[in-house]
Amino acid sequence: MRASKAMPGLDTLRLFDSCMTLGRLVHSAYSPGLTVDQALELMDRYHIAEALVHEHDARLIHPRERANRRLLEAVAGQPRLHPVWVIEPPKSPGPDAARALVATMLDAGVRAARLPMKAAPPLLWLWEDLCAALEEHRIPCFLDFGDISTSGEVSDGDVNGVREIALAHPELPMILSQLFGGLGVHPAVVPLVRRVPNLYLDIAGILEFWREVAVEAGPERILFSTGAPFADPGIYVSNVQYEPRLDEPAKRKIAGDNLRRLLKEVR
Amino acid sequence: MSEILKNWIAGLGLPGLLVIDGHIHMGEWRHAATFANADEAAAQSVAAMDATGIDACCVQSGGYMFEGMDYRLGNDFLLELCRRVPDRLIGFACVNPNDSRGNILDELSRVYDAGIRALKLINDYQERYPGDGPNLMAVYEFAARRGMIVFNHSWRQDVIEKISAAFPDTTFIFGHYGGGWPDAVLKERANVYANIWCVAPLGWLDRGIANAGAGKFILGSDGFLNPLSVGIGPVAFAQASDADKRSILGLTMARLLEKAGALPDPLRRKLKEND
Numbered sequence: 001m002r003a004s005k006a007m008p009g010l011d012t013l014r015l016f017d018s019c020m021t022l023g024r025l026v027h028s029a030y031s032p033g034l035t036v037d038q039a040l041e042l043m044d045r046y047h048i049a050e051a052l053v054h055e056h057d058a059r060l061i062h063p064r065e066r067a068n069r070r071l072l073e074a075v076a077g078q079p080r081l082h083p084v085w086v087i088e089p090p091k092s093p094g095p096d097a098a099r100a101l102v103a104t105m106l107d108a109g110v111r112a113a114r115l116p117m118k119a120a121p122p123l124l125w126l127w128e129d130l131c132a133a134l135e136e137h138r139i140p141c142f143l144d145f146g147d148i149s150t151s152g153e154v155s156d157g158d159v160n161g162v163r164e165i166a167l168a169h170p171e172l173p174m175i176l177s178q179l180f181g182g183l184g185v186h187p188a189v190v191p192l193v194r195r196v197p198n199l200y201l202d203i204a205g206i207l208e209f210w211r212e213v214a215v216e217a218g219p220e221r222i223l224f225s226t227g228a229p230f231a232d233p234g235i236y237v238s239n240v241q242y243e244p245r246l247d248e249p250a251k252r253k254i255a256g257d258n259l260r261r262l263l264k265e266v267r
Numbered sequence: 268m269s270e271i272l273k274n275w276i277a278g279l280g281l282p283g284l285l286v287i288d289g290h291i292h293m294g295e296w297r298h299a300a301t302f303a304n305a306d307e308a309a310a311q312s313v314a315a316m317d318a319t320g321i322d323a324c325c326v327q328s329g330g331y332m333f334e335g336m337d338y339r340l341g342n343d344f345l346l347e348l349c350r351r352v353p354d355r356l357i358g359f360a361c362v363n364p365n366d367s368r369g370n371i372l373d374e375l376s377r378v379y380d381a382g383i384r385a386l387k388l389i390n391d392y393q394e395r396y397p398g399d400g401p402n403l404m405a406v407y408e409f410a411a412r413r414g415m416i417v418f419n420h421s422w423r424q425d426v427i428e429k430i431s432a433a434f435p436d437t438t439f440i441f442g443h444y445g446g447g448w449p450d451a452v453l454k455e456r457a458n459v460y461a462n463i464w465c466v467a468p469l470g471w472l473d474r475g476i477a478n479a480g481a482g483k484f485i486l487g488s489d490g491f492l493n494p495l496s497v498g499i500g501p502v503a504f505a506q507a508s509d510a511d512k513r514s515i516l517g518l519t520m521a522r523l524l525e526k527a528g529a530l531p532d533p534l535r536r537k538l539k540e541n542d
Contacts, residue, residue: 234502
């Protein structure tokens with residue numbers, strides 16, 4: 001039947017996907033992965049205007065630089081695809097190596113980072129140099145708790161560690177990315193987002209929690225993501241478009257404008 | 268472009284279609300409350316269906332269906348909701364197979380007498396009681412004798428093969444379809460269907476339709492844990508014909524409910540118009 005009240009048209013939301021994986025996958029549970037052309041085709045199909053993309057191998061294989069560099073070559077000349085590097089704390093302690101890594105990233109035109117929390121757990125002493133360097137430039141950081149896919153769950157220790165890091169770096173936008181947990185995300189996640197202003201949540205935790213955060217802490221704290229190709233974008237696209245409690249300006253923020261603002265604030 | 272997709276992305280919902288969400292839960296939960304009481308649940312569920320373009324939902328229990336809980340209280344809440352919204356909420360009662368056989372059969376009789384014609388099982392979350400354990404076999408027997416639909420969170424492949432053969436006239440629906448071995452069972456067994464709610468990977472529904480046929484898939488969102496739109500999105504965007512999408516969005520479920528005697532009159536009329 002017809003919706004009782006028309007929802008905003010999908011194109012008016014200007015979707016900006018904050019998590020899309022490029023590269024070949026060999027796994028019985030997933031499609032073979034996305035090339036650049038396939039990603040663009042997918043975006044057209046789901047009316048996604050822009051996407052942050054990272055390389056599959058960069059999440060899982062060292063040296064991460066190799067796949068990060070491959071990503072740059074792949075997306076060169078594609079204005080709808082914005083590269084994200086997967087980075088972890090340099091082996092050498094101190095600010096110099098961390099600053100060098102961030103400078104290399106920025107020089108390459110990369111304005112967002114994906115931090116692999118399973119490879120380098122959220123311990124303040126481990127991440128403080130790199131997060132300080134990222135914070136100097138306000139680079140949005142996506143906290144990735146996934147394994148083969150970008151989707152993952154957090155433990156009590158993870159939540160506590162994220163809290164300590166985020167509070168220690170209040171100018172660093174940190175996004176809890178692709179959290180998922182069956183009947184609910186970890187019970188401390190939503191209280192944590194409410195208490196830490198530079199912490200954001202993407203909509204992968206599709207159980208009621210992102211909507212609860214959007215209503216109670218503000219839609220500014222929520223980012224759209226699909227997690228493609230590990231998840232069906234139709235789930236997430238429709239989730240935002242047809243959310244009954246949020247108005248169109250709030251949906252626009254979630255759909256893409258929040259992410260655009262964060263990227264604009266990178267310096 | 269698909270007319271269904273065109274309307275959906277324009278924000279119009281699903282005009283002209285008969286849409287039935289085959290998988291929603293209502294009631295109290297362990298981790299959160301979705302509705303304060305039956306009044307609010309009835310009003311807000313109708314509002315959510317209206318906002319999304321859904322005619323009716325197959326409503327199942329909330330936290331009372333899990334292990335350790337008195338499932339009868341969840342059924343009480345369902346019956347109350349079905350009394351309040353009889354044309355749009357279709358009850359699927361739950362039992363816990365770890366209870367005594369007598370208690371289970373008494374509860375089945377009680378809900379059947381109250382008008383319930385379908386069951387939703389979730390033995391995976393009830394101490395992992397086996398899907399072909401003796402108390403569930405008794406449940407299937409009860410359902411088979413009365414033409415009731417049996418929906419389960421999931422069955423193992425060997426179990427669904429066994430029970431669908433043992434009760435060939437009973438409709439079995441398994442939840443959380445995500446592709447894989449179920450395709451062969453769906454294709455081979457005329458009385459087995461899949462409810463589609465799952466955070467599944469890109470292309471899953473298209474592959475399922477190609478392998479088993481659109482007529483074996485039923486819309487589901489796992490609302491009101493989730494928004495109702497998350498079930499519709501994958502169907503609307505699927506690379507299937509609009510005829511196939513209409514089947515998944517409501518026609519197949521409507522036919523199964525009609526067969527079980529559970530389709531409300533307004534939906535029966537709409538089924539005739541759409542069929």
